[in-house]
Structure formats: C-alpha cells, structure tokens
Amino acid sequence: MRTVNELYEAMQRIAPLELAESWDNPGLLVDCGRPADRVLVTLDITPEVVQEAAAKGCGLIVAHHPVIFSPLKRLEPRDVPFQLVQNGISAICMHTNLDAAEGGVNEVLAGIFGMRNWEPFAGGCGRVGEVDPIPVPELAKKAQDALGKRCNLPETGPAVQVKYTDSGRPVRRLAVISGAGGSLFEEAIAVGTDCLLTGEANHHHACDAARLGLSLIAAGHYATEFPVTAAVAERLRAACPELEVLVSTANRDPYTYI
Numbered sequence: 001m002r003t004v005n006e007l008y009e010a011m012q013r014i015a016p017l018e019l020a021e022s023w024d025n026p027g028l029l030v031d032c033g034r035p036a037d038r039v040l041v042t043l044d045i046t047p048e049v050v051q052e053a054a055a056k057g058c059g060l061i062v063a064h065h066p067v068i069f070s071p072l073k074r075l076e077p078r079d080v081p082f083q084l085v086q087n088g089i090s091a092i093c094m095h096t097n098l099d100a101a102e103g104g105v106n107e108v109l110a111g112i113f114g115m116r117n118w119e120p121f122a123g124g125c126g127r128v129g130e131v132d133p134i135p136v137p138e139l140a141k142k143a144q145d146a147l148g149k150r151c152n153l154p155e156t157g158p159a160v161q162v163k164y165t166d167s168g169r170p171v172r173r174l175a176v177i178s179g180a181g182g183s184l185f186e187e188a189i190a191v192g193t194d195c196l197l198t199g200e201a202n203h204h205h206a207c208d209a210a211r212l213g214l215s216l217i218a219a220g221h222y223a224t225e226f227p228v229t230a231a232v233a234e235r236l237r238a239a240c241p242e243l244e245v246l247v248s249t250a251n252r253d254p255y256t257y258i
Helices: 004-014 047-055 080-086 096-100 105-112 136-148 182-190 203-211 221-225 228-239
Strands: 027-030 038-042 060-063 090-093 116-121 126-134 163-165 171-177 195-198 215-218 244-247
Touching (some): 004 027, 004 090, 027 080, 038 047, 038 228, 047 060, 047 080, 080 090, 096 105, 105 126, 105 171, 105 221, 105 228, 126 136, 126 182, 136 215, 136 221, 171 182, 182 203, 182 215, 203 215, 228 244
Parallel strands (some): 038 244, 171 195, 195 215
Antiparallel strands (some): 116 126
8 A cells, every 4th residue: 555645656657747838737636634545546536537546446546637727716525625624535647747748648549549759849839740641531430440449438428529621632740738738739830740630639739730831630629638548557667566547437528529
C-alpha cells in the first residue's frame, strides 16, 4: 500500500509539474490522507467516476482535467470535490504537464497515427512529425475508427464524431494537439504542417486554416485525450508493481452524437 504523496511523486516523474502552463492548476488537489492500494485513472472526475471509484475500493483517482480549477467559494453535496472527500478519495490531476510530457497525451496521439520523427511544437505541448502520405478524408476516417476503439462507448450514437477541412493535398507532415487546440493553426503552419489534428476548432479557425492552405481535423476533446488514460495506468503499474491500477469505464464524452 502506498501513501498518496508517494503516488503523487510517481506521477510527477511521469508528468513533471514544470511542464504545466502558468494558468493551470495541476497537482494533488484533494488529499484525504489515506493510503491507497487501488487507483482509478480517468480523463474527468465526474460524479459517476467518484461512484465508480468508491464501488471499486479505489482510494485515489488520477485524472487529466483538474477537479478544482477556479477558486472555490463554497461547497455543497453536488460538487465533485465534496463527493471525493465524503468518500475518502484523493485526487491527483495532471493537465497541461501531461499534455507536454514524454509519453503523455500528445505523444500517445502521435503513436496512434503512426507519426515518425516527431518533435514538440506549440510551446512544447503538441507534436509534429511525418506520416505515410494519406488523403485528409481517409485520415479523418482513421481518426474516427482508431480513437473510437480507445474510448468508452456512449449509451447511444457513435463514440467519436469527426469534422475536417481539406486543403486538397495529401498529408505527409501531421501536427497533433489534443483538446481545444484549433487556435494553434498558425503555429502548425509555421512548422510546415499539411494538417492539424486536434480536439476542438471553432468556425473561424476552420475558415482561416482553409484560407491559408492547412487541412484541419477536429476529432473531439474527449476522443483525443481519453486514450492517454491507458498509457498513464501502464506507467503507474510499472512504477508501483504492487498497486492495482484501473481505467475508468464510467467516464464518457459528455456529448451525445446523432
């Protein structure tokens, strides 16, 4: 059995805090002071995930998205931090530091899409590298299939919904940045990218990228980030062999696609 602080130290070796953006709030955000021999890894800590952790006897949840981000002004039973403390479950959240880390969110994405010779871009958060030439529609379909297999299935509808703009040329150099990375299209262009694959991109990002000759694929915030949970779980198992590490089955995309 490991203390929460020992597990926090292990997570800092996986996703060093110095890689986090200045506005972020990563770290040991809820500390109930109890040791843990079972850990649940997830993307988001939702009420359903807290219930799952409690039912499975997990004393710690390791998440990507911070369960506390803005300053708390009050707590009530519907608030997730309240529910964590009520159930005696601690929470470690590694956010932009896990995005940028070796083996983190964006390197998992790079591996899924078969990128080679990748290097950091966008301040170290994203990755850019070479892929075998592939048309944009085919790459978008690959994103839907490959990411869908790595996400928890919704009760109805597809697991992943993908949108794209196509510049008309095959993708040979691909940039990936998970989550809300659509605004970074200019950084992708600056490193010679044919296509930027991200989670979210708004209407104007798509228009501007198309005007500048950059293909853009938006595959969903959840879909581009949930795959890292399996990688984090594997790293924790290697670091703490006596620890039982589970990946959440209750954490799903909050959207339903038709």
